[in-house]
Amino acid sequence: MQTPRFWREIDERYAMKGVKCGNCGSVLFPSRTLCPKCRHASYGKLTPFKLSGKGAVEAVTTVHAPPAGFELQAPYLLALVRLEEGPRVTAQIVDAKPDQVGVGTPVHAVFRRINTEGESGVIQYGYKFVPERATL
Numbered sequence: 001m002q003t004p005r006f007w008r009e010i011d012e013r014y015a016m017k018g019v020k021c022g023n024c025g026s027v028l029f030p031s032r033t034l035c036p037k038c039r040h041a042s043y044g045k046l047t048p049f050k051l052s053g054k055g056a057v058e059a060v061t062t063v064h065a066p067p068a069g070f071e072l073q074a075p076y077l078l079a080l081v082r083l084e085e086g087p088r089v090t091a092q093i094v095d096a097k098p099d100q101v102g103v104g105t106p107v108h109a110v111f112r113r114i115n116t117e118g119e120s121g122v123i124q125y126g127y128k129f130v131p132e133r134a135t136l
């Protein structure tokens with residue numbers, strides 16, 4: 001049975017599943033069907049890879065005027081996180097004050113509610129990051 005795309009994506013978001021290129025060793029997250037570095041040489045060589053969820057902040061900003069659906073969470077911290085395995089992701093930083101997060105702050109992924117979809121009331125979950133305790 002084919003898993004609907006929607007649920008497959010949720011599953012990937014939850015578990016931080018990406019793929020690893022068997023040609024150059026790059027870890028790709030979110031997963032892709034081709035390695036951007038090796039292109040056709042990576043065909044058939046990408047294998048599922050679970051990321052540790054650990055990384056470090058490369059840039060951080062405080063969002064005061066959020067997009068629709070995120071109003072109740074404002075202001076919040078939005079960061080560019082470089083994961084241990086190499087990929088960069090943009091995600092919210094939670095459980096921290098702005099002065100506790102800066103460039104180089106070690107963080108790890110946690111799974112939290114992202115927002116509630118307007119009228120349908122569907123709750124979306126995904127990863128956010130919290131600073132490692134030692135740095136607080």
Ligand SMILES: [Zn+2]
Nearest residue numbers: 021024035038
């Ligand atoms: Zn590659």
